Amino acid sequence: MLLSGSFILLQMFLTYIIYVLMRASASKLIQTGFAKIQLRKNVSPGRALTLESLIRNTTNYVLAFLLIVTLLQLVGIKTTAILAGAGVAGLAVGFGAQGLVSDVVTGFFLLLEKQLDVGDYVTIGTFSGVVEQLGLKTTIIRGMDGTLHYLPNRQITSLSNHSRGNMRALVDISIDSSADLDLMTELIEDACREVSANNEESIIEGPNVLGVQEFDSSNMVIRVLAKTVNGKQGEIERQIRVAIKRGMARQPSMNIEH
Missing domain, CATH: 2.30.30.60 (SH3 type barrels.)
Structure with a gap:
């Protein structure tokens, strides 16, 4: 015997409230659990957030499925037959859901x-x-x-x-080939020491002057390299260029290309 319409609506409403509470509780439990795992097992924050997001989404799908099944049962629809036919229906849908x-x-x-x-x-x-x-x-x-x-x-x-391991900050400085190479190298090394002293937390190694990278009749390229913590390489490269530019500005005889 089917229940009255108003009683069914009340049960559906209560079922939905339970679903919302279970979803919120599951989300809170997952968040709390992963916070403890990260603290005890030394799990990286990014990894913990990734697994937490995945489990939360999967939990929401499962709870939504249970909600639908419960609501169907409340209105008098036998879900056993639907679930029994899910295998056949799933096979048919599978051919169209390969993506x-x-x-x-x-x-x-x-x-x-x-x-x-x-x-x-x-x-x-x-x-x-x-x-x-x-x-x-x-x-x-x-x-x-x-x-x-x-x-x-x-x-x-x-x-x-780009977020795994240390990164590389690389700067190529092109100057006139007639410039004094020893003086130029000393100037760049002074700039590198300045940048290193101002960025101890961001720089793992260097910056170091590797030497002349390219050379032709008009220009030569001097390369500077540093190892930085992840995400700081662009900032260190900019600081190296600025420091070298300031040093070069005090040597008007040097023709700086970039």
Whole structure:
């Protein structure tokens, strides 16, 4: 016997409230659990955020499925037959959902192999940006101009992660070939020492003058190299150029190209 319409609506409303509470509770438990794991197991913040986001999304899908099944049962629809036919229906849908399967498989291996984490700066195809969310179906990165890019995982055929390990700050200085090389090298070394002293937390090694990188009848190129912590290489390169430029400005006889 079917229940009255008003009672069914009340039960549906209560079921939805329980769903919302369970979803909020699960999210809080996941967040708290990963905070403890990160503290005890020395897990990187990016890795913890990645797994936390994935588990939260999966939990939401499961709870949403249970909500739908419960609501169907409340209105008198037998879900056992629907679930029994899910295998046959899933096979039929599978032929039309190969892209989705490919997304999930690719996303699984991205997570398994730890190719990227939330917060990493990456290049995927023609898009570069910071990973904001990594799921089994979609990877979301935010470009440097603020644009949010949604990339199906199956489209990630190649990936460059710029946030793993130390980075390299490289500066090439082109000067007139008639300039005094010894004086020029000493000037650049003084500039490098200045930059190193002002950036002890950002520089791992150097900056060092490697020497003449290129030479022709009119110009020679002197290369400077430093190892920096991740994300600081661009800033260090700019500081090296400024310091060298200031030093050169005190030597008017030196013709500086760049």
